[in-house]
Amino acid sequence: MTTEPIAPAAPPPAAAGTAAALPDRGSADVVLIVDDVPDNLALLHDALDDSGCTVLVATHGERALELAREAQPDIVLLDAVMPGMDGFEIARRLKAGPRTAHIPIVFMTGLTETDHVLAAFAAGGVDHVSKPIKPREVLARIGAHLHSARVQRQARLALDAFGHATMVVRERDGRRVWQTALARRLMDEYFGQGDATHLPPEVIAWVARESLRRRAGAEPATLTVARGARRLTYALHEVGEEFGGDGEWLLVLREADDAAMIGAMTLAFKLTAREAEVLYWVVRGKTNRDIGDILGCSAATVKKHLEHVFAKLGVETRTAAASLAISKVSQLANR
Incomplete structure (x- = not known):
């Protein structure tokens, strides 16, 4: 198991300015803890380490974002109130990044007012725990989120390995809940590297129309987007419970190349x-x-x-x- 050890009296290695070695995932869940209080980091690190997790730590926002992009943790435990970039801004940036948008975020906060809890969810959090931290409660709360993240990670890797570009999207706003690396690359090539967290407007509109048709019992239809000799076709599929809740759909992307087909016909005949x-x-x-x-x-x-x-x-x-x-x-x- 790979961890980045911390000591309460000094900043943890992961929080330092130098690059830290990335974890060897193996079968362990990777947890990124973001907190500026060394005692909190030590308490959570020990509890998660004992439970079999691989632990990364950061004490400020920029390091948290860097580690999240590089290590692709399965979950982030994020302190809401920190000097400089606070947890809400860190969460918004994680959710805006194509490499980190899928990572579930659990907020840790001593702020129990409804407005602060709502702000945590609005920033992209899936859950929150109150300070002072109770390690057993944290482990129990993140257990379900880790299971879901593990299933999604394995699915993304398997789909890309077989050349399937896929993504799960939220119907109401076209947000990409998660996507394989191949799907992200194709979207960038066809629509440019703009908003990497949402579908383009024409695809959002098609998802809305197609989802209504499917609920009415109509036969599945596809959407094809052409860019010169290349064509990208979208097919809509229902999402299983392990991938998302109500209102989420699985998009399967397939690319066809006119030039490749013309070349095949030239040789064949x-x-x-x-x-x-x-x-x-x-x-x-x-x-x-x-x-x-x-x-x-x-x-x-x-x-x-x-x-x-x-x-x-x-x-x-x-x-x-x-x-x-x-x-x-x-x-x-x-x-």
Whole structure:
């Protein structure tokens, strides 16, 4: 088990300005404690260490943000009131960062007024414990959150390992509750590196429409976003209880590349590059005039290319050519 030891009389290693070694996760849950009081850190560190957790500590906001981004802890125990950057601001920044938005935050505060408790939840907290800290209470309160975080982490890693870009989103505001690294990369490439914590407006609108259709019993539909020769398709799925509560959906993203498919057709049927482009757009259901507009040539030229395609494929109709092309390319993709 990897820990960053602390001593009540001096700042813990994780709070120092020098870089600390990142934990070897293994099967242990990683907990980041953020508090400016060494006695509180020591008390929590010992309790969590004894329970089998890997413990990281920070005594100020900047170090907390740095550790969270680098170590990707399973949960953050966060003091609400600290000099400089307070816990509420730390929480808001964690939730605004694409690498840390999914991490559950439990606030620790001596402020019991309703306004302060509400502020903790508004900043992104999932729970809170009151000071003075009672270690057994803290362990009990974070147990359920750690289990949920563990399940989500394992799911993200497994999905990325199999090349599935996925994210869980909140229907009411399009917030990305969690996402795999592949999903985050695709979203950045298609929509730019803007708001990494919410879906783009066009995707939010589609999720709202599709979720209503699904609740009404309609057949699932997809959304496709095109960027040049690349296309990103979204499919909506219900979320299991272990991933989120009511009003959350699982989005599965799949990317298709026009150039890759055209290249596959070129090789499969021994077509010229232009003939393969014509066949590809026939498969996509375009007319000769549409294809001419796309490729910058006349409909008559498209028709001539199509005659050569029919001859090479041994077919006589557009439908037959499209069916054969889809079948062949699918076979190549599954090898």
